[in-house]
Each structure stands twice: as C-alpha cells, then as structure tokens.
Amino acid sequence: MNAHLEQLSPRPLWRHFRTLCNTPRPSGHEATLVAKLQAWADARGLAHDRDAAGNLRIRKPATPGHEAAPGLVLQGHLDMVAQANADHPHDFTRDPLETYVEDGWLHARHTTLGADNGLGVAAALAVLEADDLVHGPLEGLFTLEEESSMGGALNLAEDWLGGRLLLNLDSEDRGQVYIGCAGGADVVVDAQLPTAVLAEDESALLLSVTGLVGGHSGIDIHKGRGNANRLLVRVLRALEALDARLVDYQGGTLRNALPREAFATLALPAVEVEAARERLMALEIELRDELAGADDELQLALTAVGTRPAEALTRDASRLLIAALHAAPCGVERMSVDVPGVVETSNNLGVVSLTEGRFHLCALVRSLRDSATADIADRLRALFELIGARTRVENAYPGWTPDPESPLLARFCALHRARLGVDPEIKVIHAGLECGILGAKYPDMEMISFGPLIRGAHSPDERVEIASVEEFWGVLCSLIEDLARPAS
Known part of the structure; x- marks a missing residue:
C-alpha cells in the first residue's frame, strides 16, 4: 500500500512515512507502530528503551570525533488525528491510509493524512538511519497520545533523556520556527x-x-x-x-x-x-x-x-x-x-x-x-x-514560554539564512506543542520547533506540500551537522 511514496524525495524520509501510513495509529492505538519501530531499531543496531508511560526512545552514538557535541533530541508524536468524511467508512484502528499526489501536494483519500506528526517522526527515523550524516549523540523521542490528551509528554519520565538540545518536528509552516506555544x-x-x-x-x-x-x-x-x-x-x-x-x-x-x-x-x-x-x-x-x-x-x-x-x-x-x-x-x-x-x-x-x-x-x-x-x-x-x-x-x-535569546534559535536562523537566503519567521503558536510540557520536565533543555508546510490538519482536507518536505529535510540535516561542531 502507498508504494508511490517511495518515489518521492528524500526517499529515506518518505519510506518511513509509508510505514506510518500503512500502520493504523490513532491515539491510544500506537502499540503496533511501536513494535515495528523497535524491530527496525534492532535491525539497525540502535539501542532503544521505553519509559513507564510507553514513550519510545531510540539512541544513536555520535559520529566518531563528535562525541563532545551537545546531545540532540529529535522529538515527535506517533499518534494521529482520526477523522474521515461521514460518507467514507474507515476503521482507523485497522485500515491503512490511502494517499495520492495532486498538484504538488500529498493527500489521503477521504481521511486525515497523519502528516501531523508522521512527517516529523519519519524525518527523525531517517536521520537515525543515515550513515552519511555527521552528528553528535542523537536520541529519537517518540511520544504517545499527543492528539487525545498529551498523555505521553505529561507522563514522560524525568532524568531519562540525555540531550540538552531538542528539535520538535511538529510544526506546520514552511519558513517559520516556533519558540513558544499555548497551554491548555x-x-x-x-x-x-x-x-x-x-x-x-x-x-x-x-x-x-x-x-x-x-x-x-x-x-x-x-x-x-x-x-x-x-x-x-x-x-x-x-x-x-x-x-x-x-x-x-x-x-x-x-x-x-x-x-x-x-x-x-x-x-x-x-x-x-x-x-x-x-x-x-x-x-x-x-x-x-x-x-x-x-x-x-x-x-x-x-x-x-x-x-x-x-x-x-x-x-x-x-x-x-x-x-x-x-x-x-x-x-x-x-x-x-x-x-x-x-x-x-x-x-x-x-x-x-x-x-x-x-x-x-x-x-x-x-x-x-x-x-x-x-x-x-x-x-x-x-x-x-x-x-x-x-x-x-x-x-x-503548561504553555511554552518563548526564549528569543536562545543560542539554538540563533544557530537555526543563521543556518536558514545561509541555506535558503532568507531569515525564518520566529513565531509563537496557538496550539499545544509538547515543548511546554517537556520544558517543565527538563528546564535546562533548549528547544525549537519547525516542520514542512501542512494544511488542513485534523480534518480530511489535511495535505502536505511535497516540495516543503525536501526543504525541511535539507534544513534539518544541515542543522544537525552544524550542531555537531563547536559554536563559532
């Protein structure tokens, strides 16, 4: 199902997104996907563990010579919003999504697409498997039940994560970086x-x-x-x-x-x-x-x-x-x-x-x-x-209090400017990113949030601009490599 996704670029990211589209994962039903990711990590020789809430962490050692770089956490949530048109029978606990491309955008037929937050998860997995990417110590943090209750983040184990920088990959606007969000x-x-x-x-x-x-x-x-x-x-x-x-x-x-x-x-x-x-x-x-x-x-x-x-x-x-x-x-x-x-x-x-x-x-x-x-x-x-x-x-x-003086934000902005020729818009979002909760549990962790262009999230009109995914991937990989080097 959804074989056409593997023809899109960047292929590693879209291959993982295909797995997510083929694996039912509404809030509260992430177990099958977690098992698949654990098996994938075992096959790649990547260490993984779970906290008491069921959140999954996959770790990858630093590229040799970059062990002293600050630990970096790539974070996304595994669940998706389950919405279908009233005249379209779809069992989100059993049926895969049916995706298609139209005018440069990826859609799902009559249902939500799960680009929120499947593309962020797919990007983190593609980074963890990349052999040609220079990086410091990496952790992929994949939380549960974000869409229904924020339960995974709210019950995340403290003193579990080792990284001091976090990239939340759950934003939905190209050319923007988020540094604050609403609580609720x-x-x-x-x-x-x-x-x-x-x-x-x-x-x-x-x-x-x-x-x-x-x-x-x-x-x-x-x-x-x-x-x-x-x-x-x-x-x-x-x-x-x-x-x-x-x-x-x-x-x-x-x-x-x-x-x-x-x-x-x-x-x-x-x-x-x-x-x-x-x-x-x-x-x-x-x-x-x-x-x-x-x-x-x-x-x-x-x-x-x-x-x-x-x-x-x-x-x-x-x-x-x-x-x-x-x-x-x-x-x-x-x-x-x-x-x-x-x-x-x-x-x-x-x-x-x-x-x-x-x-x-x-x-x-x-x-x-x-x-x-x-x-x-x-x-x-x-x-x-x-x-x-x-x-x-x-x-x-809780909400996520903005820190406009964050060194991580400054490095992201400089890299965005160098790579794309424009400064990113620095934004605060009226939505419940997990950063506020994670920041309360790890108060010394710096974090930003960015992602590809997604429209219609939480509705059957959900779609993602394919070109923005490639741009997002390029910025993400460049930022990871930049953070592996000492700050200039």
Whole structure:
C-alpha cells in the first residue's frame, strides 16, 4: 500500500512515512507502530528503551570525533488525528491510509493524512538511519497520545533523556520556527437530564449541520470557520419557539478538531413541522452569508427519522441545556497584546453528545496564559452547574514560554539564512506543542520547533506540500551537522 511514496524525495524520509501510513495509529492505538519501530531499531543496531508511560526512545552514538557535541533530541508524536468524511467508512484502528499526489501536494483519500506528526517522526527515523550524516549523540523521542490528551509528554519520565538540545518536528509552516506555544486543558461536562414520553401529536425529526471545513482547534480557530456544535445549537435555539424538544445529539468527534458536522433528533409538534422547515431555509441563507469566504458549503437539513423515539428531554431541560450551550464561550476569546497577530485564549466546543438524557461535553481551552485557561474552565464550570451538571478539568498542560535569546534559535536562523537566503519567521503558536510540557520536565533543555508546510490538519482536507518536505529535510540535516561542531 502507498508504494508511490517511495518515489518521492528524500526517499529515506518518505519510506518511513509509508510505514506510518500503512500502520493504523490513532491515539491510544500506537502499540503496533511501536513494535515495528523497535524491530527496525534492532535491525539497525540502535539501542532503544521505553519509559513507564510507553514513550519510545531510540539512541544513536555520535559520529566518531563528535562525541563532545551537545546531545540532540529529535522529538515527535506517533499518534494521529482520526477523522474521515461521514460518507467514507474507515476503521482507523485497522485500515491503512490511502494517499495520492495532486498538484504538488500529498493527500489521503477521504481521511486525515497523519502528516501531523508522521512527517516529523519519519524525518527523525531517517536521520537515525543515515550513515552519511555527521552528528553528535542523537536520541529519537517518540511520544504517545499527543492528539487525545498529551498523555505521553505529561507522563514522560524525568532524568531519562540525555540531550540538552531538542528539535520538535511538529510544526506546520514552511519558513517559520516556533519558540513558544499555548497551554491548555480539557473541560469535561456530564449530566443526567430528565426526559418525558413523546406526545401523540409530536413528530421526530433529524436536524443536521454538515459541509463545514473543520480544521485544527488551535491553528485554525481564528479563521472564521464554522463550529458545527455552535451552529446547531443556534438553530435549536431558533426552533424553541415552535416547542421543539431535544431527543439526542451528536456533534464533533475530537476535542482538538473544529467540528465539521453535528446532528440532533427533535420532538416537534406535527403542526409545526412545515414552519420549522421554512425557518431552517431562512437560517441556512443567514448563516451562509455570515460564513461567506471562510466556510461556503454549510448545509442545514431536517428529515424524518426511521424509528420513532420513546422519550425526549422535558421542555424545561431542553431549554436549559440549549441555553447553556448557546452561552458557552466558543472560538477566540482574546488576542495577544504581547505577541501581535496571535490568539491568546480560545475555547473549542469539540464534542457534544446526548443519549437517553445523558449529556456529555468535552471542550478544549487554550491560552498563552495558564491563568486564562483556568478562568475559562471555571466559567464553563459555573455555567453548567446552573443546569446541575458535573464538571471536571483534565489533561492540563503548561504553555511554552518563548526564549528569543536562545543560542539554538540563533544557530537555526543563521543556518536558514545561509541555506535558503532568507531569515525564518520566529513565531509563537496557538496550539499545544509538547515543548511546554517537556520544558517543565527538563528546564535546562533548549528547544525549537519547525516542520514542512501542512494544511488542513485534523480534518480530511489535511495535505502536505511535497516540495516543503525536501526543504525541511535539507534544513534539518544541515542543522544537525552544524550542531555537531563547536559554536563559532
């Protein structure tokens, strides 16, 4: 599968990426890939070990004569976001990805590509196997469950890594280097809400929001794209005047992806069905106009359900839940004053569900300020406590404080300028790179993050510019060789 990848340049990197595409690896299902990498390391005579959390480290001694160079850690995460178009059946725990090239970009057919962070992992593996690269002591650090919880980094063993420099290979913009990132936390809300039987004069209808672009809840949060949960709740709010009651709800699949689709079953008085359809048509026009240029394919639909449900939320419970979701913070909360053009604080209403009165929400709060993350989490707790819900904060991780005076950054910039003729853009990203967590565990470690050009991460539109991968590889290899020599 995906044999065409091995014809791309640089071949060693793409050969490893083929292995990753052929090996299912959603968060929590990295074991098969880890076993393959361990066998590969054994075949190459490379030492490897794992910490208690399951993170994998592969080590390679320095090129003879360069043993005194500072130890270098090449870091990436093994898992990928599992997103497929609704009409495309794909089992991310069993099925390989199907990739193809179009107009200089690599895509996956109807699914996420896993370039985030598969290309960084592939690059690290290609470095570890290279026999013609001069380098100091190398460690490849491959973490688990980054996309679902940052669990691998959060539970990384301390006093385990030997290197004092770290290259995080999980960035997605050509010509840029990242020196800081947002921290974040998951806010999980659960409630058991009262239900009542459907009346004889109530019809059951399925309301759907589809056709949105989706994307990364950090990198794309400021681009004006629609959040299917936010939009569906807005529609539900508009239909309350027709005495609609919620039966069930399913919106979004990952807390760190902008929801592209959301669905709700409604109990609606039969006499109001046509009025609901008319209101929906007007709302679709209104919302399409609001989203024009950012999300142009929004579709709203109201269709009959096959099996009539027995119960729906009581009218009061339905109104309270919809009101709470409507009032919940969603999207950009504040732009940074210290770093112009960068989002400081945001919240993504990532996963919302309602089944037989059991309500569940998982939101992802991000901020460059840990205090702002805590404040949004507390606001969500205060809001949902009003409807009797239980709220907890999970998987909190710190931000990565920028160090613009880092000698590692200076060497990267000088090399980038010499190799490509331009200075890299030095950036801070509103996304959860693992650097903040790693830096808290290894406070004396210098680190930067860079990578090839990836677009559409966390959605089936994910793609990578092939030419940028070759450029990324050239910069990475040159930097490794430069760091093997004494600083000038």
